[in-house]
Amino acid sequence: MINTVAPSQTKDIVCIICPNGCRIHCEQTQAGVQYSGQKCKRGVEYATAELSHPMRTLTTSVKTVFPEAPVISVRTDGEIEKAKLIDVAKALAKVIVNQRVKIGDIIAQNVCGTGVNIICTSDRLVHHY
Amino acid sequence: MMQEITFDVTIIGAGPAGLAAALAADKAGAKTLLIEREARLGGILKQCIHDGFGLVRFGEKLSGPEYAERYIEQLPNSNVTVLTLSFVSEIHRDQNDSILTVITREGIQQIRTRALIFATGCRERTSRQIGVQGHHCAGVFTAGTAQYYTNILGKLPTKRCVVLGSGDIGLIMARRLTLEGAEVVGVYEAKPTPSGLTRNVSQCLWDFEIPLHTSKTVTRVFGDARLTAVEIASVDARIRPIAGTEEIIPCDALILSVGLIPENELAESIGVPIDAKTKGAVVDEQNETMLRGVFACGNALHVNDLVDYVSESGEIAGKAAARQDRKSRGLIPVECDNSLLYVVPQRICRNAEELERIFFFRSTRDMDNASLTITKNGITLYTKKYAHLRPPEMERLPLLLKPEQITGNEPLRFHLEES
Numbered sequence: 001m002i003n004t005v006a007p008s009q010t011k012d013i014v015c016i017i018c019p020n021g022c023r024i025h026c027e028q029t030q031a032g033v034q035y036s037g038q039k040c041k042r043g044v045e046y047a048t049a050e051l052s053h054p055m056r057t058l059t060t061s062v063k064t065v066f067p068e069a070p071v072i073s074v075r076t077d078g079e080i081e082k083a084k085l086i087d088v089a090k091a092l093a094k095v096i097v098n099q100r101v102k103i104g105d106i107i108a109q110n111v112c113g114t115g116v117n118i119i120c121t122s123d124r125l126v127h128h129y
Numbered sequence: 130m131m132q133e134i135t136f137d138v139t140i141i142g143a144g145p146a147g148l149a150a151a152l153a154a155d156k157a158g159a160k161t162l163l164i165e166r167e168a169r170l171g172g173i174l175k176q177c178i179h180d181g182f183g184l185v186r187f188g189e190k191l192s193g194p195e196y197a198e199r200y201i202e203q204l205p206n207s208n209v210t211v212l213t214l215s216f217v218s219e220i221h222r223d224q225n226d227s228i229l230t231v232i233t234r235e236g237i238q239q240i241r242t243r244a245l246i247f248a249t250g251c252r253e254r255t256s257r258q259i260g261v262q263g264h265h266c267a268g269v270f271t272a273g274t275a276q277y278y279t280n281i282l283g284k285l286p287t288k289r290c291v292v293l294g295s296g297d298i299g300l301i302m303a304r305r306l307t308l309e310g311a312e313v314v315g316v317y318e319a320k321p322t323p324s325g326l327t328r329n330v331s332q333c334l335w336d337f338e339i340p341l342h343t344s345k346t347v348t349r350v351f352g353d354a355r356l357t358a359v360e361i362a363s364v365d366a367r368i369r370p371i372a373g374t375e376e377i378i379p380c381d382a383l384i385l386s387v388g389l390i391p392e393n394e395l396a397e398s399i400g401v402p403i404d405a406k407t408k409g410a411v412v413d414e415q416n417e418t419m420l421r422g423v424f425a426c427g428n429a430l431h432v433n434d435l436v437d438y439v440s441e442s443g444e445i446a447g448k449a450a451a452r453q454d455r456k457s458r459g460l461i462p463v464e465c466d467n468s469l470l471y472v473v474p475q476r477i478c479r480n481a482e483e484l485e486r487i488f489f490f491r492s493t494r495d496m497d498n499a500s501l502t503i504t505k506n507g508i509t510l511y512t513k514k515y516a517h518l519r520p521p522e523m524e525r526l527p528l529l530l531k532p533e534q535i536t537g538n539e540p541l542r543f544h545l546e547e548s
Binding site: 013014015016018019021023056057058059060061063070071073075082085086089090093103121122123124127129 | 168169170175178179180181184185190191192194195198201211213279280281282283305307308309310326327328330331332336337434435517522
């Protein structure tokens with residue numbers, strides 16, 4: 001993927017990696033994209049990805065057959081393309097959990113061909129409290 | 130005669146602050162009781178299924194339930210006594226002890242405790258508290274209630290909604306409802322700038338092209354049995370609606386994210402002094418209130434942005450409560466002028482053993498290149514530069530103060546200035 005800001009253009013990106021929420025100023029120069037405003041190098045990595053192929057973790061819930069927890073929280077075990085968030089959420093709306101899963105258990109594999117799995121993030125179905 | 134059970138440390142509330150406090154008190158050797166009114170531990174984290182929790186403490190992006198589990202899983206290996214589905218109905222003081230009346234599944238119990246920790250969290254402001262009046266229809270939810278419906282009950286509370294207020298939960302719910310297939314028409318904020326963290330504006334609204342309208346508010350709601358529409362108007366600098374700017378937006382729900390207030394009814398019932406700025410207890414750096422042996426931590430103390438700091442504050446309170454130290458504190462007031470919204474703690478102990486104190490503050494307004502100055506007796510003890518300060522983003526400041534720097538009763542004064 002080509003990593004650019006349109007010539008002589010600038011773009012401000014808010015880093016979502018940590019609570020600092022650095023506002024990263026990206027500027028296209030002849031030497032490539034220059035980044036400023038980030039407090040750490042993860043900001044540069046995030047902004048670089050953001051300019052070419054934005055990636056996100058998806059957190060959502062899926063239905064279960066258990067009345068005490070009609071839904072259980074899940075997330076992707078890695079990042080997926082930002083553009084696929086809604087597609088994956090829609091696909092997960094059809095999933096129904098019928099086992100007492102715990103944190104880390106895989107709910108769906110290679111969801112929508114993204115190469116990442118959906119894992120359970122709650123012990124609600126296995127804990128008494 | 131009702132049997133009275135005795136504990137060294139009792140914690141009310143088993144959310145992130147209470148869990149951390151209980152484990153810290155237990156680790157310090159105290160006979161510890163943790164009281165929770167719900168059936169399950171974890172407090173609000175149970176329904177916060179989004180990620181981003183634990184970056185500071187664990188270096189990982191955890192969801193709320195995963196973060197809570199890091200503490201809950203330690204309980205079976207501790208000596209903490211846990212009471213769920215138990216409600217503290219009354220507290221009274223006996224010398225330095227607190228006597229709690231607790232309604233449990235077994236009946237009413239009397240608990241005597243040497244130290245008491247309030248970890249009661251905060252509550253959402255409701256439509257009544259922001260002047261959206263006259264509605265009797267269903268469909269007006271706080272963001273937290275909408276979150277409970279969606280993430281715990283698995284019931285989508287809306288098909289098409291307006292979010293009023295840009296607090297973090299509102300932003301997170303705008304994304305959450307969108308992912309579940311609801312249409313979020315927009316987020317409306319009466320103030321000129323968003324109330325939530327910038328990263329949440331980015332990842333919750335921009336990612337899903339949900340519009341954010343600042344300086345606009347909801348002025349009326351329509352509907353009989355169920356909400357059918359809301360009226361939006363622009364507001365002036367004093368948040369008064371401007372005539373002629375009204376527009377009607379058809380929707381079936383209004384989701385409110387208009388602020389959080391620490392819950393302190395129980396603390397106030399025993400006379401714990403409350404800070405008008407934070408709406409939480411006035412505490413020293415150990416999170417001990419102005420009543421000896423009574424502590425407050427987490428969002429009951431002041432509303433935090435990050436659960437990591439909530440846990441930290443619980444640990445500080447739990448450890449100090451276990452110590453049962455009742456020697457004179459030598460309290461020095463900590464004050465701020467109107468460049469800061471607040472500073473916590475509001476007192477420091479001159480006689481504290483630890484020299485490092487952790488302060489939390491928020492600026493009153495957005496500031497660039499701000500400098501913080503802390504003075505005492507007109508002498509500058511500390512300065513620090515900040516590139517950006519925003520009221521929604523809380524600052525944590527660990528500060529080493531030597532005994533010779535904090536002699537006398539003069540307050541420690543915090544001041545911010547833009548350069």
